Amino acid sequence: MHNAERWADRTTIHLPATAGAAVKLLGELGSEGRLLAGGTWLMRAPMTSGHYIALAGIAELRQIEIGQDRLRIGAGASHAELALALDGLDDLKGLADAAGGAANPAIRRRATVGGNLCTTAFAASDLASALLAAEAEVTLITPAGTLRQELAIYLDWRRTSAAQHHLLQHVEVSRRAGRRLCHARLPLRRAGDYPVAMVSLAAGSDRQGRLADVVVAVGAVESQARRWPALERTLTGQLPCRSAAITCAQANLCQFAGREGPEVPGWYRQQVLPELVARAVAQWAKAGGQE
Amino acid sequence: MIGQLWINGEWCRHDADPAAPLHRVLRENLGLTGSKDVCGEGFCGACLVQLDGAPIAACLVPVALAEGAQIVTIEGLDQDPVAQSLMAAMEAEDAVQCGMCFPGMVMTLTHLLKTCPTTDREKVKRALAGNICRCTGYERIVSAACRAAKDLVAADAQKVVA
Ligand SMILES: Cc1cc2nc3c(=O)[nH]c(=O)nc-3n(C[C@H](O)[C@H](O)[C@H](O)COP(=O)(O)OP(=O)(O)OC[C@H]3O[C@@H](n4cnc5c(N)ncnc54)[C@H](O)[C@@H]3O)c2cc1C
Numbered sequence: 001m002h003n004a005e006r007w008a009d010r011t012t013i014h015l016p017a018t019a020g021a022a023v024k025l026l027g028e029l030g031s032e033g034r035l036l037a038g039g040t041w042l043m044r045a046p047m048t049s050g051h052y053i054a055l056a057g058i059a060e061l062r063q064i065e066i067g068q069d070r071l072r073i074g075a076g077a078s079h080a081e082l083a084l085a086l087d088g089l090d091d092l093k094g095l096a097d098a099a100g101g102a103a104n105p106a107i108r109r110r111a112t113v114g115g116n117l118c119t120t121a122f123a124a125s126d127l128a129s130a131l132l133a134a135e136a137e138v139t140l141i142t143p144a145g146t147l148r149q150e151l152a153i154y155l156d157w158r159r160t161s162a163a164q165h166h167l168l169q170h171v172e173v174s175r176r177a178g179r180r181l182c183h184a185r186l187p188l189r190r191a192g193d194y195p196v197a198m199v200s201l202a203a204g205s206d207r208q209g210r211l212a213d214v215v216v217a218v219g220a221v222e223s224q225a226r227r228w229p230a231l232e233r234t235l236t237g238q239l240p241c242r243s244a245a246i247t248c249a250q251a252n253l254c255q256f257a258g259r260e261g262p263e264v265p266g267w268y269r270q271q272v273l274p275e276l277v278a279r280a281v282a283q284w285a286k287a288g289g290q291e
Numbered sequence: 292m293i294g295q296l297w298i299n300g301e302w303c304r305h306d307a308d309p310a311a312p313l314h315r316v317l318r319e320n321l322g323l324t325g326s327k328d329v330c331g332e333g334f335c336g337a338c339l340v341q342l343d344g345a346p347i348a349a350c351l352v353p354v355a356l357a358e359g360a361q362i363v364t365i366e367g368l369d370q371d372p373v374a375q376s377l378m379a380a381m382e383a384e385d386a387v388q389c390g391m392c393f394p395g396m397v398m399t400l401t402h403l404l405k406t407c408p409t410t411d412r413e414k415v416k417r418a419l420a421g422n423i424c425r426c427t428g429y430e431r432i433v434s435a436a437c438r439a440a441k442d443l444v445a446a447d448a449q450k451v452v453a
Pocket residue numbers: 034035036037038039040041042043055075076101102103104107110111112113114115116117118119122124125126127166167168169192193194195332333334
């Protein structure tokens with residue numbers, strides 16, 4: 001089909017300058033309007049008629065603020081910008097790895113943090129997994145006002161009708177002394193395909209160097225990233241070694257039912273989890289000099 | 292509706308829909324066919340162009356969002372010394388087979404050679420994570436990029452001596 005027929009002036013792209021103006025437009029346009037960030041998800045199918053509210057011109061959404069005890073990531077920051085900003089921060093290495101390892105370099109330059117977290121149909125979000133383990137909170141703007149939610153709650157809420165017309169403004173992560181975040185992912189090949197499974201781990205350590213205050217999140221295995229509370233309990237108090245990681249993960253593996261997909265069957269996603277847990281634990285130990 | 296893009300150092304006008312993907316507008320409205328239309332999903336890298344100096348997948352950029360940016364397509368690299376050195380190295384290493392992936396490869400590697408002149412095989416492979424070659428000539432492409440890097444460093448050293 002010729003270009004002129006397929007995209008025959010049926011679309012309007014709005015370019016608001018502030019997040020508030022974008023939400024106002026969302027409210028006014030109702031079901032006709034949709035937010036457009038980097039476009040790397042939306043553009044995979046031709047964008048049909050309607051109104052798109054582009055976030056690209058909103059400077060406030062691109063800011064990444066790194067404080068002593070808090071990290072704030074604007075939803076419009078790209079994966080590449082986030083990976084660069086976090087470079088060298090040991091406690092947040094897992095988040096830098098998630099942002100810097102997702103997709104491929106050309107996609108990372110455009111794909112935004114907000115677009116990644118707001119795409120309900122996408123199961124393999126690296127950032128959702130890493131940020132769940134970091135116990136992140138999100139700030140949303142809706143026509144009714146501003147809302148703050150734990151990311152874990154947001155991931156369910158975004159699928160509900162109440163979530164229509166919201167804009168994810170930023171994501172915040174607390175930085176706690178002695179805690180480190182790691183992210184282990186398994187793509188089928190290195191060339192930027194969607195990961196088959198991923199495990200993110202955040203933990204501190206007790207005086208004996210054992211894992212303490214453990215949070216584990218799993219992405220790509222089911223339709224949405226989620227925490228693995230049973231493994232968190234079992235890993236707490238363990239030495240950060242491969243055998244303990246594998247044993248603990250295997251004991252709790254039945255809590256996941258792998259998603260069937262064209263690239264791998266569901267059982268495969270589930271069965272690789274112990275290895276990914278072991279890799280995440282190894283990264284954690286290495287970052288703390290406990291190899 | 293008329294849109295305006297700054298491409299290869301000149302203004303180009305087009306009448307495509309604002310949401311049309313940039314690579315289709317380049318190819319079908321502006322006759323710049325170097326950016327290829329292959330997967331349309333950001334996986335293969337055949338459509339890459341430079342937007343404000345960095346390679347992006349043109350198949351995923353609505354043309355309206357490219358307005359105001361500096362766009363460079365493979366056609367615009369014919370005077371670029373780094374791209375020229377890279378293409379000479381490609382020829383010397385016999386790296387080109389069908390050529391379908393090459394505009395995208397050159398976009399990625401030119402950017403790499405400019406931002407990281409002392410590159411090595413590992414860095415080249417990482418940079419090429421989003422460039423698929425169906426003729427699977429990867430090793431020669433990597434060798435060509437490393438050869439170009441050496442040639443460029445040597446040429447720079449010569450300039451300093453002179
Ligand atoms: C080739 C390829 C490989 C990929 N590999 C990976 C991978 O390995 N790991 C990974 O995690 N991801 C991967 N992705 C997915 C990629 O990360 C997403 O496409 C991207 O993050 C979406 O962001 P965007 O800014 O492009 O969103 P857009 O495409 O602009 O929007 C996506 C959705 O989010 C909504 N939205 C965007 N911003 C906001 C906001 N601030 N508030 C509310 N709603 C919003 C839009 O309305 C739309 O519904 C890959 C994508 C491609 C194309």
